[in-house]
Amino acid sequence: xxxxxxxxxxxxxxxxxxxxxxxxxxxxxxxxxxxxxxxxxxxxxxxxxxxxxxxxxxxxxxxxxxxxxxxxxxxxxxxxxxxxxxxxxxxxxxxxxxxxxxxxxxxxxxxxxxxxxxxxxxxxxxxxxxxxx
Amino acid sequence: xxxxxxxxxxxxxxxxxxxxxxxxxxxxxxxxxxxxxxxxxxxxxxxxxxxxxxxxxxxxxxxxxxxxxxxxxxxxxxxxxxxxxxxxxxxxxxxxxxxxxxxxxxxxxxxxxxxxxx
Numbered sequence: 349x350x351x352x353x354x355x356x357x358x359x360x361x362x363x364x365x366x367x368x369x370x371x372x373x374x375x376x377x378x379x380x381x382x383x384x385x386x387x388x389x390x391x392x393x394x395x396x397x398x399x400x401x402x403x404x405x406x407x408x409x410x411x412x413x414x415x416x417x418x419x420x421x422x423x424x425x426x427x428x429x430x431x432x433x434x435x436x437x438x439x440x441x442x443x444x445x446x447x448x449x450x451x452x453x454x455x456x457x458x459x460x461x462x463x464x465x466x467x468x469x470x471x472x473x474x475x476x477x478x479x480x481x
Numbered sequence: 482x483x484x485x486x487x488x489x490x491x492x493x494x495x496x497x498x499x500x501x502x503x504x505x506x507x508x509x510x511x512x513x514x515x516x517x518x519x520x521x522x523x524x525x526x527x528x529x530x531x532x533x534x535x536x537x538x539x540x541x542x543x544x545x546x547x548x549x550x551x552x553x554x555x556x557x558x559x560x561x562x563x564x565x566x567x568x569x570x571x572x573x574x575x576x577x578x579x580x581x582x583x584x585x586x587x588x589x590x591x592x593x594x595x596x597x598x599x
Contacts, residue, residue, distance in 0.1 A: 368521055368522040369522055371520050371521055371522070371553070372493060372518065372520060372522060375551065389551075389581065389582055389585060390585075392551060393551075393553055393582075393585070393586070396520055396551070396553040397553055397554060400520065400521045400553065400554075400555060403521060404521065442554040442557055442558065442590065443553065443554040445554075445589070445590070446553070446554055446586065446589050446590070449589040450589070
């Protein structure tokens, strides 16, 4: 699967098979890290939504890569070139709205072999203000 | 107890029906205690359980979600769909007891006030 240029080695790099247990498996992998300045629950939630989309809407599994930097960045690679759709009536539509609400930015990069949906989280301190670095 | 699911086990979600506490001691009411994770793998179990309770005549279904460690939009879908089924039958779905994970998702979806029991 294509790698994303301009980033260092990911802190989490996890391939998953297409199956209903994939979101849980990915959450377990992400739980092994202490995420800096971002609620762990939010990282798990966004990853779960993205991996669920792969499981429901593509033919194969995929790969999760995550960077515990500033910003925290998640990438979910899959083998379908169809971009995700934000629609409440479709499975996954509510999920993308959740991602939109939590993440500072997210987007899709279409590749010859599929796509990468990426999401970034701004670091925050516990009181919700951006953390000075 | 009038309504029964027994205890439905799944890898990572456990559901148990219990007698209503005093605050919800209404006829046709049932309280379902959830423990574990609600995602694409476990949501169908929750849907099936709620469908079963509705088929048995339950009209006020109270979910106790205090011990739900994780929930994503798969769980949200179950809540919305089962809530709609109950409303159409003249009933209601409420959530009494919310973990932070459940509250976060409902808050983002703008559905916290609609489903919160108190």
